[in-house]
Amino acid sequence: xxxxxxxxxxxxxxxxxxxxxxxxxxxxxxxxxxxxxxxxxxxxxxxxxxxxxxxxxxxxxxxxxxxxxxxxxxxxxxxxxxxxxxxxxxxxxxxxxxxxxxxxxxxxxxxxxxxxxxxxxxxxxxxxxxxxxxxxxxxxxxxxxxxxxxxxxxxxxxxxxxxxxxxxxxxxxxxxxxxxxxxxxxxxxxxxxxxxxxxxxxxxxxxxxxxxxxxxxxxxxxxxxxxxxxxxxxxxxxxxxxxxxxxxxx
Amino acid sequence: xxxxxxxxxxxxxxxxxxxxxxxxxxxxxxxxxxxxxxxxxxxxxxxxxxxxxxxxxxxxxxxxxxxxxxxxxxxxxxxxxxxxxxxxxxxxxxxxxxxxxxxxxxxxxxxxxxxxxxxxxxxxxxxxxxxxxxxxxxxxxxxxxxxxxxxxxxxxxxxxxxxxxxxxxxxxxxxxxxxxxxxxxxxxxxxxxxxxxxxxxxxxxxxxxxxxxxxxxxxxxxxxxxxxxxxxxxxxxxxxxxxxxxxxxxxxxxxxxxxxxxxxxxxxxxxxxxxxxxxxxxxxxxxxxxxxxxxxxxxxxxxxxxxxxxxxxxxxxxxxxxxxxxxxxxxxxxxxxxxxxxxxxxxxxxxxxxxxxxxxxxxxxxxxxxxxxxxxxxxxxxxxxxxxxxxxxxxxxxxxxxxxxxxxxxxxxxxxxxxxxxxxxxxxxxxxxxxxxxxxxxxxxxxx
Numbered sequence: 001x002x003x004x005x006x007x008x009x010x011x012x013x014x015x016x017x018x019x020x021x022x023x024x025x026x027x028x029x030x031x032x033x034x035x036x037x038x039x040x041x042x043x044x045x046x047x048x049x050x051x052x053x054x055x056x057x058x059x060x061x062x063x064x065x066x067x068x069x070x071x072x073x074x075x076x077x078x079x080x081x082x083x084x085x086x087x088x089x090x091x092x093x094x095x096x097x098x099x100x101x102x103x104x105x106x107x108x109x110x111x112x113x114x115x116x117x118x119x120x121x122x123x124x125x126x127x128x129x130x131x132x133x134x135x136x137x138x139x140x141x142x143x144x145x146x147x148x149x150x151x152x153x154x155x156x157x158x159x160x161x162x163x164x165x166x167x168x169x170x171x172x173x174x175x176x177x178x179x180x181x182x183x184x185x186x187x188x189x190x191x192x193x194x195x196x197x198x199x200x201x202x203x204x205x206x207x208x209x210x211x212x213x214x215x216x217x218x219x220x221x222x223x224x225x226x227x228x229x230x231x232x233x234x235x236x237x238x239x240x241x242x243x244x245x246x247x248x249x250x
Numbered sequence: 251x252x253x254x255x256x257x258x259x260x261x262x263x264x265x266x267x268x269x270x271x272x273x274x275x276x277x278x279x280x281x282x283x284x285x286x287x288x289x290x291x292x293x294x295x296x297x298x299x300x301x302x303x304x305x306x307x308x309x310x311x312x313x314x315x316x317x318x319x320x321x322x323x324x325x326x327x328x329x330x331x332x333x334x335x336x337x338x339x340x341x342x343x344x345x346x347x348x349x350x351x352x353x354x355x356x357x358x359x360x361x362x363x364x365x366x367x368x369x370x371x372x373x374x375x376x377x378x379x380x381x382x383x384x385x386x387x388x389x390x391x392x393x394x395x396x397x398x399x400x401x402x403x404x405x406x407x408x409x410x411x412x413x414x415x416x417x418x419x420x421x422x423x424x425x426x427x428x429x430x431x432x433x434x435x436x437x438x439x440x441x442x443x444x445x446x447x448x449x450x451x452x453x454x455x456x457x458x459x460x461x462x463x464x465x466x467x468x469x470x471x472x473x474x475x476x477x478x479x480x481x482x483x484x485x486x487x488x489x490x491x492x493x494x495x496x497x498x499x500x501x502x503x504x505x506x507x508x509x510x511x512x513x514x515x516x517x518x519x520x521x522x523x524x525x526x527x528x529x530x531x532x533x534x535x536x537x538x539x540x541x542x543x544x545x546x547x548x549x550x551x552x553x554x555x556x557x558x559x560x561x562x563x564x565x566x567x568x569x570x571x572x573x574x575x576x577x578x579x580x581x582x583x584x585x586x587x588x589x590x591x592x593x594x595x596x597x598x599x600x601x602x603x604x605x606x607x608x609x610x611x612x613x614x615x616x617x618x619x620x621x622x623x624x625x626x627x628x629x630x631x632x633x634x635x636x637x638x639x640x641x642x643x644x645x646x647x648x649x650x651x652x653x654x655x656x657x658x659x660x661x662x663x664x665x666x667x668x669x670x671x672x673x674x675x676x677x678x679x680x681x682x683x684x685x686x687x688x689x690x691x692x693x694x695x696x697x698x
Contacts, residue, residue, distance in 0.1 A: 048653050049644070076655035088650040092668025102654035109655065141668075142419065142650075158654060 001025050002067075002166055002197060005232070007058035009039075009046050016042040018056070018222035027194040031208055032201045033233060034219035040201045041085060042218070044170040049075050050083035062166070076102075077109035079165030083155040083172055090142040095154070098142045099124065103161055110246045113193075127160045131187050149180030156187035167191070173207040178191040185210030189227035220244040259300040260309025261402055263677060265321045272299060272444060273325040273410050282381030287389045288411060295398045295408025298565040302402045314588035314620040315530055315559040320502050323472065326441030328355035334436050336362060340464040340494075342428055342685035350430040354610035355437065356445025357413050367427060371420030372459075374429060377448060380416035387418060391450045395508035401532075403504050407446040407478040419457035421484070428460040428682065435497055437471030442502070449479035453487035453515075460679050464495040465503065467525070467560070472500035481509040481517065485539065488516040492682045494689055497525040499554060506532045512537030513568075520677050521548035522686050523558045524693050530559035537564075537599070539570035547576040547676040549686075551693050552585030552617075561590040564606075566599040575606040578673040580666055581617035582697070592624040593634060600629050606636040611669050613643065613662075653684075663694045 002024040009017040016039045024030050034040050046053045047060065047162040049072035058066040067075060075089065090098070103123075115123065128138065131153050141149050152172060159167055169188065173181055188211050192198070198209055208230065210214070216232040217224045218241070225244050273296070282288040304321055307314040320536065331354040337345060339362065351374065352362035358376035365374050380388050398405040415431055437443045453459060465475065475497065483489055497503055501525040509517045521531050535544040550558040554598050564573040579587050589608045610619045623636040651661035670690055677683040 050649050050653075071658070072649060072652040072655045073655050073661075076653055082653050084650065084653075088644075089648045090644075090647045090650065090665070090668065092671045093664050097664070098651070101656050101660065102651075105657065105660070106655040162654065186597070 001063060003061040005059050005061070007043075007046065007060065008056045009042060010054045010056055011042060011052065015056075016222055017046065020219070020222070020224055022217065024199065026165075026197055028215065029192065029198040029200060029211065029213045030176060031213035031216045031233060032199060032219050033203070033205070033216060033236055035244075036203070038219045039222045040203075040219055040225055044082055044168045044199075044201055047168055048072060048080065065158070076162070077106050077204070081159050081162060081164030081167045083159060083167065083169045085171040085174055087143045087151040087155055088223045089144045091144050093142050095138045095140055095142050096124065099158065099161055102158070106227070108164055115205075123161065127157055130190065131160070132183060133155050133157060147167070148175035149183070150174055152180065152184045156184050160187065160191060165195065166197045166199070168201065169211075170201045171201055171203065173204060181207065182210060205233045208233045218244055253452050260307070260312065261305045262321070263301060263303040266300045266303035268325050269304075269339070269406055269444065270296060270409060272325060282378055282388070282411070284382050285385055285388060287392050288381060290400065291393045292411050293406045293503045295405045295411070298398050298405035299402055299409050302405070305402050309353075311561065311590070314622075315528070315557065317528075319528065320474065323474070323502075324440070325444050325474065326438060328347055328357065328445050328656070329436070329438045330442040331355040331357050331436060332359070336434055336468060339432050340466060341430055342462050342681050343430075344681070348427045348430060350432060351376065352432045352434065353413065353414055353447060355443060356433070356447045356475070368429075369423055369425060371423035372425055373416065373418040373674045375584070377412070377415050377416060380450070384416065387416065387452070388450065388655040391452060391482060392448075393479060393480075395482070395510055396506055401506060403476055404478050404506050407448060407476050407506075407661060409531055410444070410446040411448055412446070414450070416450045417459075417461070418452045418456060419459045421454040421610035422456045425460070428462045428679065431461065431463045433463065433465045433475065434475040435467045435471075435501060435591075436469060437473040439471065442472045442474055444474040444476065446478070449477070449481075451479065451481040451489070453483050453489050454485040455484045455486060457484060457487040458489075460490045461492070461683070465493070465495040465525070467496075467498035467501060468499050470500055472502070472527075474502045475478045475504065477505040479505075479507045481507065483509060483511040483515040483517045485512045486514040488518070489510070490518045490678055492520045492677060492679070492686070494522040494686055495525050495529060497674045498687065499525065499527050499556060503529040505530065507534065509533075509535045510538045511535065511542040511544055514541045515539060516543045516545070518545045518678065521560070522689060523548065523550040523560075524689060526556065526558075528557045530561065532561045534563045534565065535573070537566050537568055537573070540568045540635055541570045542568065543572045545574045545676070547574070547673060549670055549673050550577070550587055551580040551689070551690070552579065552587050553582040553697070557586045559588040559590075561588070563592045563594065564604060566593070566595045566602040566604065569599055570601045571603070571649050573604045576673060576676050577608045578670055579610040579619065580613065580617055580670065581615040583589060584614075586617070587619045589619065589621045589638075590624070591622070591636065592626065593630050593636070595627040595632050595634065597628040600631045602629060602632040602634065604632070604634040608637070609639045609641075611641055611643065611666065613666070656693070659698045663697065667691070667694060
């Protein structure tokens with residue numbers, strides 16, 4: 001279980017999160033919606049442990065542990081996964097090398113035996129096939145020269161390989177056409193399980209047609225201002241974020 | 251061919267006696283003394299170095315590399331290295347059984363060397379044997395490309411000219427296997443033992459060879475290794491010359507390579523610098539024939555309080571020459587690096603194509619690099635470019651890797667390895683590339 005309590009965070013000296021409360025139980029999919037500047041991406045980076053995001057108050061308890069006290073790699077090893085809005089290009093590091101290093105780091109942390117080259121390739125073939133990714137994409141440097149859709153598929157592949165307990169999907173729909181969105185959403189849905197929680201961060205309702213959440217929360221001005229079931233997303237689609245004091249047209 | 255990297259301004263003659271003292275009274279006993287060319291060069295080197303001493307930072311060519319610490323050392327002769335056991339000899343060969351000459355503290359060790367497996371037409375021998383058996387070859391090439399007048403450290407090398415390697419590849423002969431030279435420094439307690447090996451390398455018309463140099467230390471003693479190589483590339487000949495320096499961090503490693511490339515010849519040089527307290531690699535490649543090519547490249551990895559200097563001169567003296575120069579460096583802790591890259595295009599050298607790139611990665615706030623590209627172009631129909639970048643590790647990439655469970659040090663290692671990966675592609679020989687890749691991996695492993 002993940003419990004976010006009264007979370008306050010600053011970026012560059014500016015208060016962005018101003019008391020976020022959220023509880024996510026195993027198997028649940030929560031969506032966070034909100035206008036630009038509400039603090040959606042800040043929340044995802046704070047949970048993943050990025051430098052430069054200063055938590056000034058509140059707590060995040062992750063299966064009984066203090067998540068905020070952990071280094072980013074410890075959080076990942078404990079099962080936190082952030083699917084990046086803008087996956088980073090890393091020239092010179094092959095996608096396979098990256099994935100193998102990551103999975104073995106996590107297995108080591110869990111006290112499991114590291115995979116050898118053959119075992120790893122077998123696992124990778126299985127997962128890539130399901131996502132319709134080519135071997136060529138695996139040989140290339142991480143995200144270098146990937147289209148927007150390929151980058152998001154690569155994020156989904158990493159999630160499938162690393163099998164997190166808690167996945168945060170930051171604006172996974174941004175930059176995707178509808179076909180790419182469907183493929184990514186299918187990949188994500190295939191990973192839904194009673195043990196795995198997800199936090200889906202999005203500006204638009206569209207993604208939630210494909211990844212249907214159990215709960216929807218509205219984040220505005222650094223706080224969760226409304227929570228509800230999946231119907232709340234439809235309501236937001238119709239009325240926009242005006243009800244929460246935000247006029248996006250302005 | 252006189253390309254002066256050095257003038258007598260900015261040198262300190264008071265430093266000279268300490269370096270010349272270990273040579274006193276050894277003349278008659280030295281190998282090759284019977285050859286006038288050797289005796290002359292020693293005398294000239296001694297006189298020249300006595301007059302100038304070590305260069306100082308007041309000299310433009312030495313502005314970024316300060317030999318002050320070297321001047322403070324108590325310089326002594328090398329010990330009796332003839333019987334020093336050597337634990338391990340590096341090689342790029344997987345079978346470990348190729349032609350290889352081994353030098354301990356600059357002295358040739360026949361017992362550790364092998365010249366098997368060379369085709370006919372190849373002479374690979376030590377300096378003393380060459381003076382005895384191939385006096386004409388030595389007379390024709392010694393001191394021809396590296397001038398003791400121009401450079402104090404060449405003068406010092408000449409003053410103590412005792413040992414080294416002579417390699418001649420005959421016309422049309424291609425040596426497929428890498429020829430390896432292993433320089434092991436052992437040194438002595440209490441003094442900084444100085445050695446001054448010389449290499450004379452001659453590729454005759456159409457010859458081809460791959461030469462790999464390993465420079466390592468056995469133990470932690472401080473030494474001064476002061477190398478000079480004179481390399482003659484004949485018409486249409488190709489030499490791939492690769493060097494890896496992994497000496498201990500008390501060592502002063504100085505090296506001057508002077509190459510002259512004839513028509514259609516190729517001189518290809520790659521230097522990987524990992525070791526030494528202070529190192530300076532000077533590479534002067536002169537395209538003295540039409541359509542000649544040279545390719546000088548390398549990687550330098552500096553940490554602790556190490557200092558690494560790469561100073562190159564590409565001298566386009568004839569038309570249609572091509573030069574390509576790519577260096578990449580990684581500097582951590584209080585490390586310092588200096589890169590000086592000069593490209594000269596002489597008035598006659600039309601249609602020259604010259605390209606230079608130096609990229610450095612600074613891993614700490616106290617790491618430093620000085621970079622000075624310098625183009626001197628006197629012809630009007632040429633293509634010449636240079637580029638220089640200094641950057642840091644990409645924080646976004648580092649976070650991305652860590653967010654996937656990869657610990658910080660491993661993530662840094664991946665990114666540093668990635669930064670250096672493409673410079674290794676400059677090495678044409680796969681076996682050498684793989685071996686050098688292994689040296690870099692070892693460096694990264696120690697970094698953790």
